Amino acid sequence: MNRTDVDKMERCLPASVGRTATRKSQLLCTLEVLRLLTDESHGLRADEIASIVERRTGSRPSEQKVLDDVHEIAACAPLGMEIVTPRRGESGGFRCRRSLLSSAQVRFLTDMVMTCKFATEPQRAELREALSGLASRYERDEAAHDVFVDGRDAPLSNDVFVAIDVAAQAIREARRLRFRYVSRGFYNEDVPLVADDGSQSFEETPVQLIYSFGEYYLETWAGEQDGHRALRRLDRVRAPMVSNTPAYAGEEVDRLRATVAERTTQVFDMLGDGVARTLFLEIDASVVRYAFDRFGPTIAFRDIRGNRACTKVTVQLSPTFYRWLFGMGDGMRLVKPRDEIWEGQFWDAGDKGRPSHERLVDDYEAAVRGLREQVALVCRAYGWEAPADDA
Numbered sequence: 071m072n073r074t075d076v077d078k079m080e081r082c083l084p085a086s087v088g089r090t091a092t093r094k095s096q097l098l099c100t101l102e103v104l105r106l107l108t109d110e111s112h113g114l115r116a117d118e119i120a121s122i123v124e125r126r127t128g129s130r131p132s133e134q135k136v137l138d139d140v141h142e143i144a145a146c147a148p149l150g151m152e153i154v155t156p157r158r159g160e161s162g163g164f165r166c167r168r169s170l171l172s173s174a175q176v177r178f179l180t181d182m183v184m185t186c187k188f189a190t191e192p193q194r195a196e197l198r199e200a201l202s203g204l205a206s207r208y209e210r211d212e213a214a215h216d217v218f219v220d221g222r223d224a225p226l227s228n229d230v231f232v233a234i235d236v237a238a239q240a241i242r243e244a245r246r247l248r249f250r251y252v253s254r255g256f257y258n259e260d261v262p263l264v265a266d267d268g269s270q271s272f273e274e275t276p277v278q279l280i281y282s283f284g285e286y287y288l289e290t291w292a293g294e295q296d297g298h299r300a301l302r303r304l305d306r307v308r309a310p311m312v313s314n315t316p317a318y319a320g321e322e323v324d325r326l327r328a329t330v331a332e333r334t335t336q337v338f339d340m341l342g343d344g345v346a347r348t349l350f351l352e353i354d355a356s357v358v359r360y361a362f363d364r365f366g367p368t369i370a371f372r373d374i375r376g377n378r379a380c381t382k383v384t385v386q387l388s389p390t391f392y393r394w395l396f397g398m399g400d401g402m403r404l405v406k407p408r409d410e411i412w413e414g415q416f417w418d419a420g421d422k423g424r425p426s427h428e429r430l431v432d433d434y435e436a437a438v439r440g441l442r443e444q445v446a447l448v449c450r451a452y453g454w455e456a457p458a459d460d461a
Contacts, residue, residue: 080125091129099123100139104166109206113163176205188230236310237288240276246313248273275317278330291323342386347433350405352380357401372415382416392444406434
């Protein structure tokens with residue numbers, strides 16, 4: 071290794087490493103050299119490590135001291151380091167096979183950070199730099215992607231993460247959350263919403279933090295026993311703070327907490343009418359992937375006929391559900407349950423949770439009524455003639 075190579079590698083070390091020429095400083099410098107400048111495929115000999123340490127600290131350690139330090143690091147395995155020492159007569163030098171994160175893990179976390187819709191651009195850059203500091207220079211090169219990240223959804227502030235932290239604190243302390251809640255105007259400005267008391271300050275009992283379909287939500291209970299459930303999108307919460315008022319501890323809140331997982335699987339973008347309905351969808355093979363995306367990998371298809379098949383789903387009706395259904399065109403449609411024999415193929419034998427045929431027909435008719443209402447609204451907006459009810 072020539073002097074140019076030594077200088078180049080020394081500049082890869084953090085500025086805080088090896089500020090003094092003490093023995094402890096040189097030991098820590100050797101540790102960082104192994105962690106950041108070697109990996110499973112790239113090693114350094116003791117004399118090369120000594121040259122880099124000398125360049126950084128101004129004092130050259132003996133090769134024996136470097137060997138002692140490397141063996142001590144290998145034995146203690148700080149920061150999860152796994153040091154490979156060469157056998158007698160083997161070339162390749164000392165190598166750090168594994169440290170805090172592998173290149174694949176750094177790459178995975180970097181991708182998550184760069185595509186996180188809730189992180190601001192400065193946060194993304196800061197976190198990416200921090201992650202790169204956990205990998206060797208070679209792993210860092212492997213983790214660097216030439217992927218263009220669409221920055222249109224990058225927020226201007228970290229409101230979401232502030233709201234998550236404060237809401238979690240309020241839940242832990244069994245206190246209410248005070249906040250302002252906003253919508254968006256035509257110029258992307260905050261438009262304050264009005265609370266039940268006529269003010270712009272909301273004070274509600276936080277029930278559960280939820281992440282669903284790419285958004286963070288906080289389910290709350292507004293008021294006392296005669297109150298109501300509310301769902302707050304955290305990117306629209308402003309100035310959250312833990313109130314001094316104790317949280318409402320009624321059975322309504324306990325019921326919400328006990329059923330959050332079940333209810334979340336039934337709604338679209340956290341919107342629903344509060345009634346879980348069992349519906350049958352006939353789906354074309356060309357759009358079946360969207361059904362798996364929306365309902366998960368456990369849905370099962372029955373009554374398969376060519377390129378179309380039926381599946382059973384449980385949903386709460388909402389405009390969002392109908393928009394999704396409209397978007398499938400003729401690739402997906404609601405199917406009226408035929409009879410108990412046909413319905414039986416969608417349940418295991420003896421399943422006590424199977425609804426009656428009449429209940430399934432009621433669910434279908436409710437879904438069709440809502441669908442007609444949405445169609446009528448669209449027709450009214452464009453001045454079209456709405457289809458007849460018996461169509």
